[in-house]
Amino acid sequence: MASASTVGAGTDEVAGERRQLINVAYRLLGSVTEAEDAVQGAYARWYGLTRSRQAEILSPGAWLTTVTGRICLDLLGSARARRERYVGAWLPEPLPDRTEWNRAGGADPTGTADPADQIVLDESVSMAFLVVLEAMTPAERVAFVLHDVFRYPFAEIADVLGRTSAACKQLAASARRRVSVAQGPAPATGQADVAKHVKEAWESKDVAALVGLLNPAAVMTADGGGLVGTVLRPVAGGARIAQYMVAIADKAPGLELLERSVNGVPGLVARRAGVVMTVASFDVSDGRVTRIWAVRNPEKLRPWGSEG
Incomplete structure (x- = not known):
């Protein structure tokens, strides 16, 4: 000490x-x-x-x-x-x-x-x-x-x-x-590239591309704290996660995705009208996303504020 x-x-x-x-x-x-x-x-x-x-x-x-x-x-x-x-x-x-x-x-x-x-x-x-x-x-x-x-x-x-x-x-x-x-394998050195590709596929609502980037056994966990709408239980399976991500994009026109560091690791930030709505971090193995943690609880996003 x-x-x-x-x-x-x-x-x-x-x-x-x-x-x-x-x-x-x-x-x-x-x-x-x-x-x-x-x-x-x-x-x-x-x-x-x-x-x-x-x-x-x-x-x-x-x-x-x-x-x-x-x-x-x-x-x-x-x-x-x-x-x-x-x-x-x-x-x-x-x-x-x-x-x-x-x-x-x-x-x-x-x-x-x-x-x-x-x-x-x-x-x-x-x-x-x-x-x-x-x-x-x-x-x-x-x-x-x-x-x-x-x-x-x-x-x-x-x-x-x-x-x-x-x-x-x-x-x-x-x-x-x-x-x-x-813990699985050590974090992939190409995690920034994976995050970038997920961003591009999500923006274009390309389900097939997203499925290709996700491990078939991938799991997505979202935290809304009951303050915003989100899934209450983890979504399991690359195909289901891809479909869910595209459904979110369909329901939120004007959603903008940004590549950002999340807890020191490449991740994505979704904002709308300049306000950060979601911060997503990933666990990557062998070039594919195995876990997604999406924080949507606005009380936990105060440090992110709004970006210009």
Whole structure:
């Protein structure tokens, strides 16, 4: 975690931990908004300490990470109940490339940058990876993300989970097995080309071309959150997905497709009248799309805003 600091850490040093905390919290929660709330909660607890108590903490970064991890653990536990009431499938919030992040709202009240602008886009935030994390128990997810992604020692993870180091090792190992089972081949280097071809076939409403780009066993999952119309259950089969995509295009005249980075991986954004309606990310194997994750819930698309 953060290196040990001198007694009485300065405000700048403490504030400088925010980027790391946001990165940890987003991977734990799959939500920019919830990640920001968790980090703000950790800072609120830090600033709620007396000056003498703060001075006793040699590593504010480690302290903040522990508190953030515990907040995320609690949120993950309650999220399961909330998602049972969620309308349709729940998907993580998609992240735009930082150059495409909507800054219309400006900086947050603390004067810091937009939270998603601080998230490092790598394989640990790809939609495929985040979806696998969703299948883990809260404790598994915390142990795995903190150790395997951020390389925190199990002794410190034990403080977050309130378990022994040995128990945390077992949790991370169990999570690792879930990842190895769920993950297929490494991401295709030609994913940008595949996304481009899907865009062209979708725009031209070419069902045959779409079928050729989709694995016959492909699955599409859409998240509308009950706020917009979409399929409530995954659509299975390349032919069915192709027909569904063309039906969407028929029902939405003026829909514009844009090639965009989604969670650091080439994907597509559908907008209408300048407003982003859908963000789609893909999993590609052997030049064909095996999974499509389409986020349509407008509450999850706020970072994407509207593009000029």
